[in-house]
Amino acid sequence: MPELRKDPVLGRWIIIAKERGKRPTDFVIAEEPVLGGFCPLCPGNEKMTPSEVLAYGREHDHGNSPGWKVRVVPNKYPALVIEGELEREAEGLYDKMNGIGAHEVIIESPRHDDSFAELPSEHMILILKAFQHRIQDLEHDERFRYVLVFKNYGKAAGASLEHSHSQLVALPVLPRKIYSELTGSLTYYKYKERCVYCDIIHQELKQDVRVVCRNDHFITLTPFAPRTPFEMWILPIKHSSAYHQQSDEQLTALAQIFTESLCRLDACIPNVPYNFVLHTQPLRSENLSHFHWHFEIVPKLTSIAGFEWGSGFYINPMPPEEAAMYLRESLERIS
Amino acid sequence: MPELRKDPVLGRWIIIAKERGKRPTDFVIAEEPVLGGFCPLCPGNEKMTPSEVLAYGREHDHGNSPGWKVRVVPNKYPALVIEGELEREAEGLYDKMNGIGAHEVIIESPRHDDSFAELPSEHMILILKAFQHRIQDLEHDERFRYVLVFKNYGKAAGASLEHSHSQLVALPVLPRKIYSELTGSLTYYKYKERCVYCDIIHQELKQDVRVVCRNDHFITLTPFAPRTPFEMWILPIKHSSAYHQQSDEQLTALAQIFTESLCRLDACIPNVPYNFVLHTQPLRSENLSHFHWHFEIVPKLTSIAGFEWGSGFYINPMPPEEAAMYLRESLERIS
Numbered sequence: 001m002p003e004l005r006k007d008p009v010l011g012r013w014i015i016i017a018k019e020r021g022k023r024p025t026d027f028v029i030a031e032e033p034v035l036g037g038f039c040p041l042c043p044g045n046e047k048m049t050p051s052e053v054l055a056y057g058r059e060h061d062h063g064n065s066p067g068w069k070v071r072v073v074p075n076k077y078p079a080l081v082i083e084g085e086l087e088r089e090a091e092g093l094y095d096k097m098n099g100i101g102a103h104e105v106i107i108e109s110p111r112h113d114d115s116f117a118e119l120p121s122e123h124m125i126l127i128l129k130a131f132q133h134r135i136q137d138l139e140h141d142e143r144f145r146y147v148l149v150f151k152n153y154g155k156a157a158g159a160s161l162e163h164s165h166s167q168l169v170a171l172p173v174l175p176r177k178i179y180s181e182l183t184g185s186l187t188y189y190k191y192k193e194r195c196v197y198c199d200i201i202h203q204e205l206k207q208d209v210r211v212v213c214r215n216d217h218f219i220t221l222t223p224f225a226p227r228t229p230f231e232m233w234i235l236p237i238k239h240s241s242a243y244h245q246q247s248d249e250q251l252t253a254l255a256q257i258f259t260e261s262l263c264r265l266d267a268c269i270p271n272v273p274y275n276f277v278l279h280t281q282p283l284r285s286e287n288l289s290h291f292h293w294h295f296e297i298v299p300k301l302t303s304i305a306g307f308e309w310g311s312g313f314y315i316n317p318m319p320p321e322e323a324a325m326y327l328r329e330s331l332e333r334i335s
Numbered sequence: 336m337p338e339l340r341k342d343p344v345l346g347r348w349i350i351i352a353k354e355r356g357k358r359p360t361d362f363v364i365a366e367e368p369v370l371g372g373f374c375p376l377c378p379g380n381e382k383m384t385p386s387e388v389l390a391y392g393r394e395h396d397h398g399n400s401p402g403w404k405v406r407v408v409p410n411k412y413p414a415l416v417i418e419g420e421l422e423r424e425a426e427g428l429y430d431k432m433n434g435i436g437a438h439e440v441i442i443e444s445p446r447h448d449d450s451f452a453e454l455p456s457e458h459m460i461l462i463l464k465a466f467q468h469r470i471q472d473l474e475h476d477e478r479f480r481y482v483l484v485f486k487n488y489g490k491a492a493g494a495s496l497e498h499s500h501s502q503l504v505a506l507p508v509l510p511r512k513i514y515s516e517l518t519g520s521l522t523y524y525k526y527k528e529r530c531v532y533c534d535i536i537h538q539e540l541k542q543d544v545r546v547v548c549r550n551d552h553f554i555t556l557t558p559f560a561p562r563t564p565f566e567m568w569i570l571p572i573k574h575s576s577a578y579h580q581q582s583d584e585q586l587t588a589l590a591q592i593f594t595e596s597l598c599r600l601d602a603c604i605p606n607v608p609y610n611f612v613l614h615t616q617p618l619r620s621e622n623l624s625h626f627h628w629h630f631e632i633v634p635k636l637t638s639i640a641g642f643e644w645g646s647g648f649y650i651n652p653m654p655p656e657e658a659a660m661y662l663r664e665s666l667e668r669i670s
Binding site: 006010080081096099148179199200277312315 | 337339340348352416419431434483511512513514531534538542612
């Protein structure tokens with residue numbers, strides 16, 4: 001019998017179609033051919049990108065030159081532009097405003113062939129810290145309300161450049177999904193006086209069937225009502241609504257679990273394309289008792305794409321308990 | 336300057352990135368190879384599908400045999416099963432229920448190679464009528480709250496069989512997106528005492544920049560805040576919340592505009608894969624003054640897929656005014 005499951009924050013129902021049950025080996029992803037050719041993100045080509053806004057690792061003071069370990073530059077083809085005023089206005093019953101915002105590229109490594117999931121821990125920490133610094137910096141710009149940090153890995157997930165990178169978009173509005181999480185978790189908080197994500201973590205640790213891995217500060221789990229096979233969330237165990245306020249100790253633990261989670265995913269489905277999105281509180285927000293920052297990692301398995309995103313209604317052939325089992329066993333199986 | 340636009344019903348913001356402006360010819364879709372081989376949906380193979388629930392066009396009384404023009408059968412690999420009770424229950428803070436529902440396939444033509452957009456008008460009417468009859472029938476089952484009618488056209492949009500078909504899923508819950516439309520349009524109604532979709536139609540007819548085509552009963556437009564290039568909505572001009580209550584005269588007009596809209600889309604981007612989803616009122620609902628049934632047609636242009644559906648935040652490189660212009664001119668250009 002298939003099962004219908006409700007996301008406790010969004011209220012979204014998902015069908016878990018066990019009868020269509022799939023094993024990780026049913027998802028075979030072709031390795032993407034190496035394209036070669038000129039790469040604007042490689043060291044030596046710093047002048048080919050817009051002028052950097054952040055760089056870590058140089059032992060000299062010359063910007064836009066080699067020697068960096070992580071480098072953040074404005075996107076050369078931005079979806080939003082940084083200069084101008086919002087000029088909110090109506091068009092009859094419609095609302096619009098100028099597309100003001102920042103669109104930046106976080107170049108995750110100087111080495112063209114490095115894979116995000118295989119970076120050493122101290123390097124991963126730099127990337128996570130760069131996300132923090134950019135959010136802190138963009139928070140000063142009163143025009144922006146949210147910074148959306150995300151990564152498209154693999155062509156099927158929307159990556160257009162081979163060189164390992166993530167992106168951020170600073171927005172003058174809240175993305176719909178973040179807004180729904182904020183209101184959904186507030187409704188729960190008003191009723192229970194507890195954070196729904198804290199309750200989820202508590203229950204997941206107790207049940208221990210959807211936990212992929214954990215360390216002292218973080219937990220990775222497959223959510224109760226996942227949209228796709230192998231969807232994973234990484235959450236801090238201690239309540240916090242603001243990613244950019246996490247301590248260095250916490251970032252170190254996050255780097256460890258992020259790498260471990262992605263390695264487990266790759267061990268289950270080699271080369272699987274995925275997107276991750278950081279969900280954190282809006283800019284210049286008070287700390288929120290009802291919201292809990294986290295990363296959502298969503299593998300792109302086209303075999304299950306379809307009308308789903310048009311209706312908000314998802315059919316997932318793999319129960320998250322099974323996905324968690326495969327993910328837990330994956331590294332052990334390989335070694 | 337890019338532009339941010341808000342969907343007046345859902346409150347979802349979209350970036351229209353004009354600078355990334357694309358023309359229809361930038362989207363080149365490879366024609367899908369004809370697979371051939373055995374087709375369970377073809378006449379003569381009626382015994383290979385579960386027993387039919389509806390068939391039009393036979394001149395004899397023998398079910399599950401050739402002679403039909405449109406045939407509806409249960410999906411052989413259903414996402415939900417028809418028999419059983421819902422048995423709603425909690426799992427700690429989570430909610431779940433049995434995956435009870437109907438999952439049916441509407442076989443749109445006996446001819447294997449027929450294309451949905453090229454069917455003659457009287458045949459198209461039969462398909463639209465089959466949607467109505469199935470909704471009317473499933474409405475009697477008290478376990479169900481919504482019937483989701485949709486089509487996946489082309490492999491990239493999720494179609495797994497070549498033979499032209501659409502699908503329906505009867506659900507014991509409301510899909511998230513329909514729920515958001517019902518609440519969003521109700522909020523507008525409470526404030527204005529008018530249907531937001533009626534207001535949209537009124538404004539679109541007046542402005543005449545996003546209208547693709549119209550006839551006496553229907554209008555096709557590109558929405559103000561579209562998620563993808565060439566997204567189209569087909570709406571009845573006269574207010575109605577219930578698709579299954581439309582008269583035969585209205586279905587005839589709908590058949591005409593549906594075919595015309597898809598032909599215009601195909602003339603712009605030959606072979607483009609798409610999904611369409613019917614948005615109508617919940618089962619056994621009173622007629623709703625605030626909600627307006629419609630079809631949403633969303634082309635699947637993978638070049639713009641990415642993190643969007645994970646964040647609910649869309650970047651669309653083509654303003655709907657331009658898309659409407661291309662769609663309006665497309666058939667004239669070809670003939």
